[in-house]
Amino acid sequence: MDKIVVHGGRKLTGSVRIGGAKNAALPILVSSLLTDGWCTYHNVPNLRDIESIKQLLIHLGAEVETHDHTIRINAAGLANHEAPYDLVRKMRASILVLCPLVARLKKARVSLPGGCAIGARPINFHLKGLTLLGAEIDLEHGYVNASAEKLLGNEIYFDIPSVTGTENLLMAAVLAEGITILRNAAREPEVVALIDVLNQMGAKIEGAGTSILTVQGVKTLQPVSVSIIPDRIETGTFMVAAALTNGNIQIQGGEPEHVTGIIHKLRQTGADVSIEGKTIYVKGSETIQSIDIKTLPYPGFPTDMQAQFMVLMSVAGGLSIISETIFENRFIHVSELKRLGADITISGNTAMIKGVPSLSGAPVMATDLRASASLILAGLIAKGTTEVNRIYHLDRGYEAIEKKFQKLGADIERIQ
């Protein structure tokens, strides 16, 4: 198993280029199932999760070609309506094929994704919404069996603005007969990116970026050629790395508009963040101020940045309160950070972080994607050597992150 070894203490300087967003690429690649022609997707990140979704689409009968960061998909040969457990368990976002399969093949048999390290991750909103659009759904032997002779528009309300719930149901509504209204829908940039692609395919969706989406169903959709938006969480991860190491970096290829919450919170810690066009400049400060964070649906502070910010607060000058309101178990990184000397107390979904003068390197274990990124960040500043094990979690969502940190001057390497 690969591991990453970091020797702390280097300031990061120079420039880094952001890749395509994993959480935009996943639903957009799946949307190719909604049409029967060659769709071309540029700026697709080279990640384990992207490999997983490609395998699933091939299993369903689509043709998939990969040319560096461009992927071409043709679902004309879509024939198999079953997404098996051994493919879905590798990546729970595979549930996104459920609605496109019902829309195209009138039926789907998709393994229930099950939970993961950060929470139970139920899909009740996906299933309730699809039922409201006219599908018959039953659960047996760990599978969702869904079928619908015809999908009919309806009003759907999300108790919580679910990101993949909104994306899944949009991909059913676009080919349903009549009007569908999604209320309390997710507003994440990745949802907006999917809506843009669907509308370029001929869909009629209004309200992108707001919590009320109105979809006028159409008969067919056309193939497209599009580019994936930049990854705002990768962007935020490098911004925190610059502040942590009192460095001075330029971030190219990102979308500043998508990280305004992260920019404001980082400025409150004392970092100097400025923007010129699409380039973000982050300069650390000698002392880091302790601030409070509460994760919320977009445009609130992203839960996918919570672990990274916790590392920054662990060496800040006072007491910081971090509340995780999205997932019920997203503090797994805390026990590993405490092994590195952080002073953190958890009570329910709230963590209290008392800043310490420095962390000290040690072997640690990654448990989920963003937690593994936070352990790398901690290693950048910890005294001595930090060894991060089980970094397959990291490779799910970050493309060659150690190479990008090396280029910025970090003393970091991957050991096979």
Ligand code: EPZ
């Ligand atoms: C997406 O997960 C992202 N994944 C997650 O990123 C991200 O953390 C999350 O949104 C929140 O922003 C992808 O886009 C592939 P939700 P998703 O449905 O859609 C509850 C990463 O690191 N809920 O918005 O699964 C759920 O339990 C990953 O890249 C239900 O109760 O998240 C959670 O508490 C991790 N029933 C809340 O809603 C449902 O049917 C938000 O979940 C669906 C969700």
